[in-house]
Amino acid sequence: MASGSGSGSLMWFRKGLRIHDNPALERAAQSTKFLYPVFIIDPHYMEPDPNAFSPGSTRAGLNRIRFLLQSLADLDLNLRKLGSRLLVLKGEPSQVLFRCLKEWDVKKLCFEYDTEPYYQALDIKVKDHASIAGIEVFSPVSHTLFNPADIIQKNGGRPPLSYQSFVKLAGQPSWASSPLSVTISSLPPVGDVGGCEISEVPTIKELGYGDIEQDEFSPFRGGESEALKRLKESIDNKEWVAAFEKPKGDPSAFLKPATTTLSPYLKFGCLSSRYFYQCLQDVYRNVKRHTSPPVSLVGQLLWRDFFYTVAFGTPNFDQMTGNRICKQIPWNDNNELLVAWRDAKTGYPWIDAVMTQLHKWGWMHHLARHSVACFLTRGDLFVHWEKGRDVFERLLIDSDWAINNGNWLWLSCSSFFYQYNRIYSPISFGKKYDPNGDYIKHFLPILKDMPKEYIYEPWTAPLSVQTKAKCIIGKDYPKPVVPHDSASKESRRKMAEAYSLNQKLNGKVSEEDLKKLRRKLEEDSEDTKQEVKTKRMRQKLIC
DNA sequence: GTTGCGTTGGCTTG
DNA sequence: CAAGCCAACGCAAC
Structure with missing residues (x-):
């Protein structure tokens, strides 16, 4: 049942749900007879969880799941315009991927590099598997403006812990200013998919979220097309872009939010941060004066890279215990x-x-x-x-x-x-x-x-x-x-x-130290209560 | 050790 | 509306 061509290449989408400025997709499409664009739906991430405190799966609320599905549908549409399509598969990602690689006799595997711990662990497994199977792997850094590893190396092995020091280390963003990936005008055809179970992009309903009632829907629509539309609306207003100062924004503005609202599109990679960056530089070149980091719009992109860099270089970044840069504080568990x-x-x-x-x-x-x-x-x-x-x-x-x-x-x-x-x-x-x-x-x-x-x-x-x-x-x-x-x-x-x-x-x-401190704080607050009581009693007596 | 700085607080005063 | 005060932090540069 296998295609048997031996000249297949597989583009594995995770983030980076876009056609424009996508180095992994560009490489995957080069000199190959067949191209398999794949997205794997992990049931752990997408299956409804009736016990969760809000509608959605165990890990994601329904709004984000919907946004992701819309992004996938748009990606499929854009791939079809180029003579391809999105192959949606379900299951544990590495298992599904290994099956596809074998079934389709893939010789080249391309996917965007990801710094999150989940993908770091998964990708090591995938790369090991590919290397044993003799499959070429291309995994470029294209989600951020900088390669976090480069910044950390420049800083002597530790991530910078202040924004200013990060900006200094980053210096001139060479990659960010480098030419975008070539605009793709057509893609190689999808080969025979053999015995692999391929589906269309599912709807919310098909995932089992049938009877969700919501009186107000999220005003965000997922997808690269929507991202580019919103980007254009933002940068067309040159005066606004030039004058942007983040802290001066109005958090209560909801009819017309005070920011670009492009963050969900950057998160899923519907929008390339490098493309965004270069659009902003274009605007800056064409105005007399503009704001600067940290408050400007470019400043916001640098904040994003700053946190990616620190997170990548800090073990246990997402917890207090065992986190080198995190103060140990006796938070309560109320x-x-x-x-x-x-x-x-x-x-x-x-x-x-x-x-x-x-x-x-x-x-x-x-x-x-x-x-x-x-x-x-x-x-x-x-x-x-x-x-x-x-x-x-x-x-x-x-x-x-x-x-x-x-x-x-x-x-x-x-x-x-x-x-x-x-x-x-x-x-x-x-x-x-x-x-x-x-x-x-x-x-x-x-x-x-x-x-x-x-x-x-x-x-x-x-x-x-x-x-x-x-x-x-x-x-x-x-x-x-x-x-x-x-x-x-x-x-x-x-x-x-x-x-x-x-x-x-x-x-x-240590945990013991924190316990002691909690006890001390409680005693102190009991003392305060007691003092208040005593004062009141004294006042009563005086009266 | 001292000094200056750090994305964006709240409140009072002039 | 801007400045100064509050009470004073950590961190990096010197």
């Missing part, structure tokens, strides 16, 4: 607080609106992410950043292993950033941008009739106002899970204690 945060029931409308946007859209503005991440960890709830990371990883369409973990380390003051006194207020931070609370009213319609004087703190509204707004606090909308003033004060104190322990032990904090 599931109730975590669930309140996760399910948009903290009683702080700004926080809950942001979390609702996360559930519905799978995307929110960078600063909105900051404020909810700070609130969950070092700001108010003191819940472990890994718990928040898991929620983001599942629900974000653009969730990216390196960037997501990097930002949680950042916001929890576990690494990169250490000014734990700077806490985002769950009340005033949003108010600053959106004093009328339009963002809150959109994502939390229960509060749509709450007067703007109370919309950020509805529990302070007189009962008559609550009644008139048809929203009784504690019944229709929750009371605050914690009082921000005292909770944030307490968090500051815990951070100070944890930092001094880290300093004392030179970062070598």
Whole structure:
């Protein structure tokens, strides 16, 4: 049943779901009689999990699964325009791949290099197998602007830990400025697929997600075509590109978000970061003045590369324990607080609106992410950043292993950033941008009739106002899970204690040390409670 | 050891 | 609306 031609080449798509500027695809298409473009659906990633806290599989929320399927459908369409098609297979990726390589007598295997631990492990297996079977492998770095390994080598074997030092090491981005991969005008035909079970790109329904109800759908449509359309819309506005300053963006803007919203397309590689980079450079050349990193749009691409580089060079990057660059902090394990945060029931409308946007859209503005991440960890709830990371990883369409973990380390003051006194207020931070609370009213319609004087703190509204707004606090909308003033004060104190322990032990904090510190912190807080009690009693006596 | 800097806090004051 | 204060961190350069 095998094709028997012996001149097949296989393009294995994972990320990099695009035709444009795709070095692996370009090489796969060169001097071969047959080209097999393959995507493997891993049931572990895609199968519905009824026990998950939101619709989706065990690991991915439905919005991201939908985005991926749309991206695959678009890739298939674009491949067909070039005389090819996407071959979709199901199963454990390496098993499926090895079967295909054998069945189709593949002589050349091409896939984009991937720095994530999951692919690092998988790809070693694949490369070993290919080398034994005498199959040529081509696995270029084309997901990022730089090769993280190069940067780390330049820095003497360790990744740079500040943005500025990263930019310095990166210097002139030679690869980023190099010519794009040639535009492909046609592809070799797909050969006989033999006994391998090929399917079309499945629909959400075919994966078993039939009866999902959703009142508001994510405004993002997956795929390279959509990515290029959005890119063009962004860069056509030259003044906007030239003046872009990330921290000045409005996190509450949802009708017209303050950023390019290209992150999901970069995540899946529907858009080449190198192509994006060169489009931005084109704009910069044609305007009098433009902003610079870290705040400019090019700066944002460099942030992406920064986190990829640190993540690649740091063992156990995605956890606190065993992570060289991560402060050891006695986070709590309070599931109730975590669930309140996760399910948009903290009683702080700004926080809950942001979390609702996360559930519905799978995307929110960078600063909105900051404020909810700070609130969950070092700001108010003191819940472990890994718990928040898991929620983001599942629900974000653009969730990216390196960037997501990097930002949680950042916001929890576990690494990169250490000014734990700077806490985002769950009340005033949003108010600053959106004093009328339009963002809150959109994502939390229960509060749509709450007067703007109370919309950020509805529990302070007189009962008559609550009644008139048809929203009784504690019944229709929750009371605050914690009082921000005292909770944030307490968090500051815990951070100070944890930092001094880290300093004392030179970062070598054991689990036992953390346990001790937790006990000490609890005792201290008992003391405070006792003091308050005593004071009250004294006052009573005086009265 | 000292100094300067670090993607983007909140609050009060002039 | 900008500046200064809060209270003060780690890290790198010197």
